[in-house]
Amino acid sequence: MARVTITQVAAHAGVSVASASRALNGLIASPQTVAKVQHAAEELGYVADATAQSLKRGRTNQLAYAVADIGNPVYVEMMTAVERVVSASGYRLVLSSMGTLSSSVDVVRDLSRGYVDGMILSPLRVTDELLAVLAKTPVPVVVLGHLPDNRSIDNVRADSRTAMRLVVDHLVAEGRRDVTFVNGPSDTTPGAFRRDGFAAAVAAHPKILARSVEAEDFTIAAGYAAARLVLSDESRPDAIVAANDLIGIGVIRAAEDFGLSIPGDIAVTGIDNTELAGVVRPGLTSVDLGAEERGRAAAELLLQRIMDAERPAHTIAVAPSLVVRGSSLARRPDPASSPMREHTEHTDLNEEREAG
Amino acid sequence: MARVTITQVAAHAGVSVASASRALNGLIASPQTVAKVQHAAEELGYVADATAQSLKRGRTNQLAYAVADIGNPVYVEMMTAVERVVSASGYRLVLSSMGTLSSSVDVVRDLSRGYVDGMILSPLRVTDELLAVLAKTPVPVVVLGHLPDNRSIDNVRADSRTAMRLVVDHLVAEGRRDVTFVNGPSDTTPGAFRRDGFAAAVAAHPKILARSVEAEDFTIAAGYAAARLVLSDESRPDAIVAANDLIGIGVIRAAEDFGLSIPGDIAVTGIDNTELAGVVRPGLTSVDLGAEERGRAAAELLLQRIMDAERPAHTIAVAPSLVVRGSSLARRPDPASSPMREHTEHTDLNEEREAG
DNA sequence: GCATCCACTGTAAACGTTTACAACACTCGA
DNA sequence: TCGAGTGTTGTAAACGTTTACAGTGGATGC
Numbered sequence: 001m002a003r004v005t006i007t008q009v010a011a012h013a014g015v016s017v018a019s020a021s022r023a024l025n026g027l028i029a030s031p032q033t034v035a036k037v038q039h040a041a042e043e044l045g046y047v048a049d050a051t052a053q054s055l056k057r058g059r060t061n062q063l064a065y066a067v068a069d070i071g072n073p074v075y076v077e078m079m080t081a082v083e084r085v086v087s088a089s090g091y092r093l094v095l096s097s098m099g100t101l102s103s104s105v106d107v108v109r110d111l112s113r114g115y116v117d118g119m120i121l122s123p124l125r126v127t128d129e130l131l132a133v134l135a136k137t138p139v140p141v142v143v144l145g146h147l148p149d150n151r152s153i154d155n156v157r158a159d160s161r162t163a164m165r166l167v168v169d170h171l172v173a174e175g176r177r178d179v180t181f182v183n184g185p186s187d188t189t190p191g192a193f194r195r196d197g198f199a200a201a202v203a204a205h206p207k208i209l210a211r212s213v214e215a216e217d218f219t220i221a222a223g224y225a226a227a228r229l230v231l232s233d234e235s236r237p238d239a240i241v242a243a244n245d246l247i248g249i250g251v252i253r254a255a256e257d258f259g260l261s262i263p264g265d266i267a268v269t270g271i272d273n274t275e276l277a278g279v280v281r282p283g284l285t286s287v288d289l290g291a292e293e294r295g296r297a298a299a300e301l302l303l304q305r306i307m308d309a310e311r312p313a314h315t316i317a318v319a320p321s322l323v324v325r326g327s328s329l330a331r332r333p334d335p336a337s338s339p340m341r342e343h344t345e346h347t348d349l350n351e352e353r354e355a356g
Numbered sequence: 357m358a359r360v361t362i363t364q365v366a367a368h369a370g371v372s373v374a375s376a377s378r379a380l381n382g383l384i385a386s387p388q389t390v391a392k393v394q395h396a397a398e399e400l401g402y403v404a405d406a407t408a409q410s411l412k413r414g415r416t417n418q419l420a421y422a423v424a425d426i427g428n429p430v431y432v433e434m435m436t437a438v439e440r441v442v443s444a445s446g447y448r449l450v451l452s453s454m455g456t457l458s459s460s461v462d463v464v465r466d467l468s469r470g471y472v473d474g475m476i477l478s479p480l481r482v483t484d485e486l487l488a489v490l491a492k493t494p495v496p497v498v499v500l501g502h503l504p505d506n507r508s509i510d511n512v513r514a515d516s517r518t519a520m521r522l523v524v525d526h527l528v529a530e531g532r533r534d535v536t537f538v539n540g541p542s543d544t545t546p547g548a549f550r551r552d553g554f555a556a557a558v559a560a561h562p563k564i565l566a567r568s569v570e571a572e573d574f575t576i577a578a579g580y581a582a583a584r585l586v587l588s589d590e591s592r593p594d595a596i597v598a599a600n601d602l603i604g605i606g607v608i609r610a611a612e613d614f615g616l617s618i619p620g621d622i623a624v625t626g627i628d629n630t631e632l633a634g635v636v637r638p639g640l641t642s643v644d645l646g647a648e649e650r651g652r653a654a655a656e657l658l659l660q661r662i663m664d665a666e667r668p669a670h671t672i673a674v675a676p677s678l679v680v681r682g683s684s685l686a687r688r689p690d691p692a693s694s695p696m697r698e699h700t701e702h703t704d705l706n707e708e709r710e711a712g
Numbered sequence: 713g714c715a716t717c718c719a720c721t722g723t724a725a726a727c728g729t730t731t732a733c734a735a736c737a738c739t740c741g742a
Numbered sequence: 743t744c745g746a747g748t749g750t751t752g753t754a755a756a757c758g759t760t761t762a763c764a765g766t767g768g769a770t771g772c
Contacts, residue, residue, distance in 0.1 A: 003470075003494050047469050055408050070435070073427075076426055079453075087458065097439065097449075109403065113405060114406040220635060256637070276635075280636065
């Protein structure tokens with residue numbers, strides 16, 4: 001299945017390559033030429049070579065979304081929002097994952113080589129090396145995730161501080177007094193910001209006891225493992241704040257293994273408000289960080305940056321909102337309790353109550 | 357941040373572009389030249405333009421994985437396996453989603469234009485148009501998902517028929533007699549094959565009552581909606597076979613809304629054995645279709661096809677295996693039952709029992 | 713009948729690389 | 743001293759497009 005070039009199409013149609021090109025691109029050409037060329041192209045199954053076209057035109061019509069942790073549904077949610085925006089502007093979106101296999105620096109370097117006209121980056125860790133590469137990368141970049149200030153890089157971020165305040169305030173209001181934060185790795189950007197946010201939030205409540213541990217990862221399995229340690233401590237907390245929904249779900253599973261009722265014995269909260277939070281039982285109270293809105297904002301920032309390379313860098317922060325579900329309700333005055341209390345919770349696939 | 361070309365590097369180093377190219381690519385060149393060129397490249401921040409390089413070399417070192425439904429975790433699982441294989445061979449993997457926005461035909465056409473050296477396709481629907489495009493596409497393709505036979509296209513498939521037999525046999529063995537299949541759209545490839553597989557499987561058990569309905573989609577929300585209809589029927593089944601885990605989870609949630617105990621009042625099974633199946637309560641019995649193995653096989657097939665365009669097309673079918681969890685256990689002889697029976701189920705984040 | 717315009721066409725140069733080929737400066741052996 | 747060999751270099755042609763430019767032919771105006 002050899003590649004057929006425009007030269008062959010031109011020959012087959014009996015015209016010059018220039019005419020063929022013009023006919024195919026809808027530029028000025030006589031109706032007969034257009035007909036001949038289109039027929040020839042059809043017959044030979046011609047498709048313009050993308051690399052040649054990009055080289056000549058200086059643009060690829062491709063944008064990239066590079067994400068560290070594609071296993072986390074929240075990134076899929078952001079990607080969907082990104083795709084909606086960029087494909088409306090005629091770009092195709094390619095997703096490239098920068099896992100353990102390829103470092104984010106490598107991915108950025110590679111993407112800077114001209115395969116894409118711009119990129120959105122969601123790195124888990126923002127190293128100095130990455131910042132250096134980003135600063136001198138020739139293609140437009142938007143970072144979706146917290147970035148040091150004054151970096152002159154377009155940036156869309158969640159508000160981790162407010163998010164942590166929302167959950168902590170909520171738990172305290174519901175009567176919790178001993179709160180443990182199960183973070184993901186704190187050398188990651190979300191890990192660091194949520195750690196600090198938690199510290200700030202609990203500082204506002206001098207009476208409550210606050211502790212922190214770190215899960216190995218922002219995953220269900222890591223949350224489960226970390227929670228087992230927390231719960232086997234002799235003085236276990238009456239609330240666990242998880243750094244994201246996946247960890248939160250792991251915590252719920254661990255609590256179940258320990259025979260603990262949620263929220264009777266212990267409250268649990270997550271962050272991201274993914275679909276999963278509404279699907280586990282009890283429903284996981286979570287902070288919605290506006291994934292959809294962040295994705296959209298990042299895409300729009302990128303499109304604007306492409307149109308005007310000189311515009312000043314923008315930073316957009318999206319406001320979080322608390323979504324309360326069964327996992328964090330007040331511990332009730334012990335209603336002649338059955339050992340495992342029954343949670344009568346309506347499945348919130350369609351609606352949810354918000355408080356923010 | 358203007359693009360710096362090899363011409364500038366060569367000028368800056370005081371050599372010809374040919375020498376610069378050779379020095380940068382580790383071809384034959386004197387140590388002094390290499391040093392000068394590398395220094396110049398470093399200083400100017402030179403990165404080779406990918407489109408020019410690809411045009412000249414005739415290869416991009418990129419492979420694509422195009423997937424219809426990125427919201428389904430099973431595709432992420434396959435992608436991870438694919439990436440592991442292809443990046444070990446020096447390729448970069450780009451993911452392109454063909455959602456409602458862009459038809460699979462468009463995506464294939466676009467990818468055939470030279471942006472990638474090969475692609476793996478997981479289409480939801482295999483239309484004649486898609487087959488026609490695939491047949492004449494100039495870049496190597498592997499289809500990950502059932503394909504009509506004798507298509508001379510490399511193909512990796514799950515064994516839906518066996519999968520359906522495994523769940524149906526299991527449910528019958530556990531004493532179920534009235535089984536409803538909640539399929540996804542049956543005009544999709546998985547929908548059609550699972551429908552047929554279910555029909556064949558129940559045909560082997562003449563005594564049991566079998567019915568089918570279709571959810572709008574392979575999602576939790578669609579499964580939930582479909583299950584509400586099924587369960588509000590006056591003669592509700594004693595088992596529901598869901599066409600995948602997401603639908604199965606929706607079914608569990610719906611059953612809960614109806615106050616039904618699982619597996620006491622009704623058994624539920626899924627397909628794909630995603631992580632979610634082990635995380636919901638009760639654990640969702642599911643058929644593992646070998647996502648990891650299918651992804652790996654597809655990637656290897658693609659690499660071989662790239663190396664040898666003439667080799668005959670292969671079809672690889674991966675054997676399924678049943679993973680039994682709490683959602684489908686036998687209805688026990690009514691142990692002085694509490695209305696909502698308590699499932700003491702060990703969280704299977706680490707191990708699971710298989711039967712296949 | 714000649715100049716002018718118009719609509720269209722072909723020639724050729726670019727885009728940034730890689731690479732075949734020829735040229736070059738050496739060293740070595742005769 | 744010469745020729746052959748070696749190791750390195752530059753010139754120039756390609757890869758498949760797009761596009762500036764200079765034609766071409768015919769119709770129109772005088």
